[in-house]
Amino acid sequence: MSNTKAPKSSKNARGTITCDNTTIHLLQANDFVAESIRNQMADNKVLMINIVSSAGSGKTTLMQETVKRLKDTIKIGILVGDLETERDADRIRQVGGNALQIVTGGICHLEAQMIWQALKGFDTKDLDVLFVENVGNLVCPASFDLGEDYRVTLIATTEGDDKPQKYPKMFLTSELMLVSKSDLLPYLPFSVAAVTKDARAINPNIEVIELSAMSGQGIDAWCDWLLAKIKEKKSAEEISA
Numbered sequence: 624m625s626n627t628k629a630p631k632s633s634k635n636a637r638g639t640i641t642c643d644n645t646t647i648h649l650l651q652a653n654d655f656v657a658e659s660i661r662n663q664m665a666d667n668k669v670l671m672i673n674i675v676s677s678a679g680s681g682k683t684t685l686m687q688e689t690v691k692r693l694k695d696t697i698k699i700g701i702l703v704g705d706l707e708t709e710r711d712a713d714r715i716r717q718v719g720g721n722a723l724q725i726v727t728g729g730i731c732h733l734e735a736q737m738i739w740q741a742l743k744g745f746d747t748k749d750l751d752v753l754f755v756e757n758v759g760n761l762v763c764p765a766s767f768d769l770g771e772d773y774r775v776t777l778i779a780t781t782e783g784d785d786k787p788q789k790y791p792k793m794f795l796t797s798e799l800m801l802v803s804k805s806d807l808l809p810y811l812p813f814s815v816a817a818v819t820k821d822a823r824a825i826n827p828n829i830e831v832i833e834l835s836a837m838s839g840q841g842i843d844a845w846c847d848w849l850l851a852k853i854k855e856k857k858s859a860e861e862i863s864a
């Protein structure tokens with residue numbers, strides 16, 4: 624079954640090389656594998672979400688909270704990318720999550736082919752949602768389509784509210800921005816209004832949820848967003864079947 628959702632690669636400028644009057648997209652091989660993943664997820668009606676952010680913005684903590692809240696309601700698989708350690712997958716397993724670590728050995732992003740190989744470790748037919756926690760940085764992961772339905776960017780209040788304009792590609796290619804660590808807002812010079820305005824100047828359609836894994840603020844809104852997208856994915860596939 625083919626998938627009608629526009630690939631991430633169509634959303635931003637791609638690197639090219641021109642040789643003998645032929646222009647080649649540098650990430651064509653990645654995008655080919657991403658399309659295969661997209662089709663596999665469509666066939667199995669699995670929602671796939673790529674979670675991206677700077678290092679330490681709270682991706683793994685959010686995955687832990689999501690597992691704790693929803694593990695009895697939906698079937699969740701999580702692939703976690705990290706440069707060196709298995710720690711994030713261990714943290715997710717400690718709260719009962721089904722997680723696999725991809726240790727990149729120093730590579731600063733995940734590529735579609737890494738996901739394709741890691742998928743052998745999951746029975747995708749038995750999942751409602753597959754999360755990919757990408758390697759922590761706002762630069763490299765922005766360029767690589769993994770075949771996801773949605774890209775979700777966390778921006779922590781501790782990072783400063785100037786990041787959308789400094790790292791526009793990530794915000795351009797994301798559908799949802801989670802302003803994380805909102806419990807720290809009273810102590811920091813961070814404006815949710817300013818970061819939202821800057822993100823929407825780049826991507827007018829980006830949705831915004833303010834949340835805190837510590838206080839629980841916004842976690843219901845995040846779970847509602849997720850459950851609605853799972854429902855949409857399942858009914859979209861039923862309609863096109």
Ligand SMILES: Nc1nc2c(ncn2[C@@H]2O[C@H](COP(=O)(O)OP(=O)(O)OP(=O)(O)O)[C@@H](O)[C@H]2O)c(=O)[nH]1
Nearest residue numbers: 677678679680681682683684759804805835836837
């Ligand atoms: N105050 C506060 N701290 C948080 C919140 N969420 C996460 N943290 C803390 O932020 C730190 C980093 O959180 P992680 O979840 O490991 O961040 P990450 O994005 O997965 O980090 P990398 O995988 O290294 O990129 C930890 O010490 C968390 O306890 C939050 O909502 N509020």
Ligand SMILES: [Mg+2]
Nearest residue numbers: 682683711756
């Ligand atoms: Mg992490």
